[in-house]
Amino acid sequence: MSTEIKEREPLFSAKNVKLLKNPLNLSNPITVQVLGICSALAVTAKLEPAIVMSISVIFVTAISNVVISVLRNGIPPRIRIIVQLVVIATMVILVDQVLKAFVYDVSKQLSVFVGLIITNCIIMGRLEAFAMANKPWPSFLDGIGNGLGYGLILVVIAFLRELLGSGSIYGLQIIPHQFYEMGYKNNGLMILPPMALIVVGVIIWVQRHYTRDLIEKN
Amino acid sequence: MYTNGYIFRYAGIMVIIAAALLSTAAMLLKPFQERNVAIDKMEGILASAQIPGVTAQNAIQLFNEDVTEEIVINENGEAVETYTEPHKENAKAFNIDMKAELYKKSQGKPFELPLYVIEKNGQKLYVIPVRGTGLWGPIWGNVALASDLNTIVGVTFDHKGETPGLGAEISTKAFEDQFVNKTIFDNQGNFTSIMVVKGGIGKLPENDRIHGVDAISGGTITSNGVNDMLKDVLESYLPYIKKHR
Numbered sequence: 001m002s003t004e005i006k007e008r009e010p011l012f013s014a015k016n017v018k019l020l021k022n023p024l025n026l027s028n029p030i031t032v033q034v035l036g037i038c039s040a041l042a043v044t045a046k047l048e049p050a051i052v053m054s055i056s057v058i059f060v061t062a063i064s065n066v067v068i069s070v071l072r073n074g075i076p077p078r079i080r081i082i083v084q085l086v087v088i089a090t091m092v093i094l095v096d097q098v099l100k101a102f103v104y105d106v107s108k109q110l111s112v113f114v115g116l117i118i119t120n121c122i123i124m125g126r127l128e129a130f131a132m133a134n135k136p137w138p139s140f141l142d143g144i145g146n147g148l149g150y151g152l153i154l155v156v157i158a159f160l161r162e163l164l165g166s167g168s169i170y171g172l173q174i175i176p177h178q179f180y181e182m183g184y185k186n187n188g189l190m191i192l193p194p195m196a197l198i199v200v201g202v203i204i205w206v207q208r209h210y211t212r213d214l215i216e217k218n
Numbered sequence: 219m220y221t222n223g224y225i226f227r228y229a230g231i232m233v234i235i236a237a238a239l240l241s242t243a244a245m246l247l248k249p250f251q252e253r254n255v256a257i258d259k260m261e262g263i264l265a266s267a268q269i270p271g272v273t274a275q276n277a278i279q280l281f282n283e284d285v286t287e288e289i290v291i292n293e294n295g296e297a298v299e300t301y302t303e304p305h306k307e308n309a310k311a312f313n314i315d316m317k318a319e320l321y322k323k324s325q326g327k328p329f330e331l332p333l334y335v336i337e338k339n340g341q342k343l344y345v346i347p348v349r350g351t352g353l354w355g356p357i358w359g360n361v362a363l364a365s366d367l368n369t370i371v372g373v374t375f376d377h378k379g380e381t382p383g384l385g386a387e388i389s390t391k392a393f394e395d396q397f398v399n400k401t402i403f404d405n406q407g408n409f410t411s412i413m414v415v416k417g418g419i420g421k422l423p424e425n426d427r428i429h430g431v432d433a434i435s436g437g438t439i440t441s442n443g444v445n446d447m448l449k450d451v452l453e454s455y456l457p458y459i460k461k462h463r
């Protein structure tokens with residue numbers, strides 16, 4: 001008889017921590033996989049909606065990943081995409097309802113973009129690529145990690161856009177009044193989506209400067 | 219291999235669970251959402267009258283302080299009910315379903331519409347809620363008239379789902395501020411409404427510019443929606459306005 005006891009993997013083993021950390025840099029959904037760009041441009045004019053959007057996406061990716069991972073052995077492959085969509089849509093509608101009930105202003109600012117989390121490629125990508133083949137706990141971490149990776153970029157973009165475009169951070173005026181009297185002007189272009197795209201470009205540039213592995217060899 | 223029966227059962231059960239979950243959530247959260255909608259409505263009414271410092275937190279209090287009368291008027295311009303008690307959110311006027319009443323009007327049936335009177339610096343302001351259709355869904359707002367029932371003190375607009383960056387610009391300050399000090403009657407006392415002009419009010423004759431604002435580039439259908447909404451709704455208040463001017 002074999003006396004080998006299958007050792008339980010610790011909750012935060014090196015492999016699991018990687019699931020959390022990789023999406024922040026090496027496999028970032030926005031800057032490396034270039035997914036979810038549309039919403040990254042749309043909701044980042046101010047910090048507050050960007051943060052709420054990030055939290056919503058983290059919630060949806062994590063919970064959908066867990067649900068799909070739990071169901072993964074029973075899902076008929078022929079309708080797996082439909083099942084994934086139903087799970088995502090349910091979570092997104094829940095998030096939308098909760099936002100409407102408790103942070104109405106923000107939900108109004110986010111308008112259609114909360115509903116559009118359903119079409120965010122990051123979420124379905126993670127379900128199909130990861131949750132369908134992994135256990136619930138790693139799937140949960142993978143969801144949190146990818147949500148965080150998305151959120152991190154959103155917050156950085158929103159920070160720059162709000163600071164330069166409105167002179168404030170999280171709604172608080174940062175640039176002192178005297179600056180405006182001396183002729184400083186907010187950059188109106190920062191408020192518009194094209195500038196967000198350029199900011200994303202700059203972030204990708206900076207990231208590749210420091211993370212040489214990402215640069216294509218040829 | 220999964221049988222067709224299994225797939226159908228699986229899909230059926232999944233859909234029922236999702237539906238049950240969502241309807242429970244919707245029922246539990248409804249009271250909170252309705253309260254938010256009411257507060258949002260108050261904020262809109264106060265903001266159109268240019269009351270400073272209105273936030274979601276103090277909207278109910280300010281609404282009760284600043285709004286002195288909530289009037290229900292009928293199609294002949296008669297005040298059916300004038301509510302001046304505290305708890306202004308319980309007034310009949312506040313809870314009128316604009317959509318249903320405007321539909322009755324379009325069918326040529328009798329209708330009742332709300333009118334809010336706000337006292338600001340000793341002046342009486344009249345706030346008329348408006349509602350119409352944009353490109354993707356309903357648009358609505360408030361028009362605050364000065365005591366002459368002609369000059370606009372301010373407006374607010376809001377929308378359900380107009381295109382961000384294009385039609386959705388109607389709810390920005392830049393668009394709304396254009397309406398301040400415009401008039402809805404010409405010198406002869408004829409109703410002109412406020413025209414939302416594609417290509418800008420520069421295209422209008424000199425003396426009509428006081429009745430027009432610039433439309434939004436790329437948001438033509440929403441701009442037309444605002445134009446029609448103002449004309450249609452303000453028209454319904456004409457009998458009342460004419461009696462009180």
